[in-house]
Amino acid sequence: MISLAGRDILHSWSKFVFTGVGLGLLIGVTFTMAGVYRGMVDDAKVLLNNSGADLWVVQKDTLGPYAEPSSVHDDVYRTILGMPGVARAANVTYLTMQVRQGETDVRAMVVGFVPGEPGEPRYLIAGRRVTRSHYEAVVDVSAGFAVGDQIRIRRHDYTVVGVTRRMVSSGGDPMVFIPLKDAQEAQFLKDNDAIVNERARTADNPALNRPGVPGLLDAIEASQTSGHTVNAVLVRVASGHAPDRVAADLRRWKHVEAFTRVEMEDILIAKLIATAAKQIGMFLVILTIVSAAIVAFIIYTMTLGKIREIAVLKLIGTHNSTIAGMILQQALWLGVIGFAVGKIAATLWGPAFPRYVLLEPRDAVIGFVIVMLVCVLASTLAIRAALRVDPAAAIGG
């Protein structure tokens, strides 16, 4: 027995392939959407991995430092270092702000870190690590800066000395790493006009500006412009100790909250990404339905074009199942072509997206199964139409 489906495809192969390519692009979009979601989850995991921390110590009763603002005194890390089970503890600050280079502005998350401690990027793709204690920066490649560029953060210029990859905030903004003190100043020090205004207000306050106490006003103004807080303390747990135990010990202090890696993942993925995940989930469902409808329409149209031949086939004695099988096979082959084109297209255009698109092999397998199922379902409409054809219609014209 020859393959009727195969012969039909061979006969009108260009139409088939074009249709397959069109369907494939739609499937590629679907894969890309799933990849965007996976990319967001991966962004969150990478953010946590690349910080090199086992515990995040933040302000009590907050979900910070990524999901909520958190403020911790910058000397808390010293006492944390003294606790059992703590190998390293370091301050970090996070602030999302505009970073200028020349005329252009980039939205970035500025991270204040201590070199050699948790919080520093774990690997570079170009340049070197920061060696000076001020005014040097390591940036993520998605910011668009290169080694040697001068960028401006608040009131200082920084030289980009190193470039890293996959260091983005949970919102997809590239990260810019600068020394902790510079970051503290950027976060907590206001602009010149505000400072001058503040000074004038303090000078007008008779309680603070006492003529009998020279030097008091200067001391107060100095204390106003210094910030001694950070957003979190990153802790690496010593080997042999359980992060949960160390976190529990830290929480017992009553002044701080401590999250383990698992808890941070949960916060980031469940709380921050939840809405985006739902949106993408809805998109995937809609795209799948649309793909199914398109496959159904195409197969149905192709079948309708063969109604005469189907009547003749039935008349001359072809099994219903043979005819149904022909239609089903065509639908499945269409699905295979669509899947291949879609997977290749998604891989090729994935890197062009502003957000990270992660295509996992597991998703490809699931996608293939779904595409096949959709094709089977979509072909039922055409099969029903074909089975209802009356062979007598071939006679009598």
Place this chain on the structure above:
Amino acid sequence: MTSVDGIQIEGLSKRYGEGPTAVDALKDVNMSVAPGEVVGLIGPSGSGKTTLLKCLGAVIEPTRGRMTLGGQVIYDGGWKIADLRVLRRDRIGFIFQAPYLIPFLDATDNVALLPMLAGQSNAVARARARELLEALDMAHRASALPAELSGGEQQRVSIARALANRPPVILADEPTAPLDSERGLAVMRILHQLASQYATAIVVVTHDEKIIPTFKRTYHIRDGRTVEEALR
């Protein structure tokens, strides 16, 4: 060859609908065609000739009567064959007004399709197809697609297809309608030759005046009743 071979129809009637609006398309039709004989079925449109062909082709169920094809009673008040589809595939050959070839199969495969459906191996089916195409002088176009064949060539392929499973009966519905007189007569010559060669009983429904003289016997049908007429 006994008189039960070929086609035997007795008292065949077909009523469409029920009650006062019922239409009797066939009224007590009798017909018999011997193996090797080519018989014409002539009548105006609406006379029931298409209905009779459909009953003979086991695509509609008659209301009453008895039909015997190739020595096998297929209908006697009710279908006597379990699988009509197999009957059509193996015992009846169809030739239509238009060739109705499968457009994505070449000439050989169009003809070989039927034996393949009947379970023959591809090699055997194709061998038989080539043999039939040769008999119809189509061997040189055996691997052409229907789109590449002229109307007459397509018709010849469809005739070959009708014969592919060596059915005892062939039903032809206006086979010469799309052809000119020379081609039409050529087709009739082929049918006559193949009928005697393969001992097939052939019924040709036609209203083409030009080919009527080729029949030895015809049946005229009007208002569901047939009248036999022997021409020669």
Place this chain on the structure above:
Amino acid sequence: MTWRFRVPRQVWVVVVALGLLLALGWVATQSGPLAPIPVTVAQVVRADVAPTLFGIGTVEARRAYVIGPTAAGRVRRVLADVGDSVAAGQLLAEMEPVDLDTRVAATTAAADRGRSAVAAADAQVQDVRSRHTWAATEARRAEALGAAGAASQSSVDAARQAEQSAQAQLAAAEASLTAARRDLSRLQADTGGAQQQRGNLRLVAPVDGVVTARDAEPGSTVVAGQAVLKLEDPGSLWISVRLDQARSAGLQAGLPARITRRADPLAPLAGTVVRVEPISDAVTEERIAKVAFDRAPTDVSSGEMAEVTLTLPVIRNAVVVPNASLRHRGSEQGVWRYVDGQLGFVPVITGVEGAEGTVQILDGLQVGDQVVVYSERDLGDRSRVTVVPALRGAVP
């Protein structure tokens, strides 16, 4: 002949199908999580390491002076303004004397009166002394007469009593004189004090310098210790540099410095560390060093920011790697060594780090080892890698 049309079409299909399969296969293995990670490697070499220390500093004067009154008062006149160069001893401002002048006059008059009192007491003493001398003489005479029997005992006693009385009076008068003299000194001291206070109303420059602030105008009231003018010696300007405690190994006096003023970043100046402060900042975790200009620029102002780079002695011929190759695995610091296509994590002990990014390796690696410098992703023990000359997307 029967196959002529079929073969090309079937070949087409096979070609397209194979092409798709190959593309799928390429996609699966060359991108996404299954693909090997591109890395660049470098050889461990020997090179010189030039470590530097970096800090931000503020220009300040070594010595700054606050010129103000020692008592509350009102400013009478200010003779210098911001930017003026003044000499030591130059009068810069003057306070209102208020009642001080009258006070000086009062105390002077009181001193004069004291002097008169002393004179009076002195005269008194002379008078009493003469009387005492006469009483003593009379007493002696009476005693002689008594002894001769020429006078009565009572007259002798009377004469002796008169002598004692006169002696007592003399003592009293001498005491009064002493008191009057002491009073006089007190009043003279008072006068001296009032005059000194009058003198303190004159605010003079203690040294040569430049006026940096004029904080009170004539007529304004200031309290004791409040500044009317501030003074600085411009030749004593130096930079107070703050260096991260964690990155200040090797900080000592005498290190050469390169100073980049924010006001003039294109013209770096040379300097030297003159002092490392014995007290560091525990809150900001910084050490403080004072860096002097080798040749002080003329237009520098105190309060200016400057970036200071201190050059430490060069370490010659050290085993070095680029600092981008330093990684962490767990809590260890080390590098990923690339041997025969396999990765292995080697913990290292680092020494000094140069400003351009080479870091000295004290233990763990040998010259000739190949280490991973840049990688597209984080590396693990089981990562598959492929060495490329440069990473995609990294503009050199």
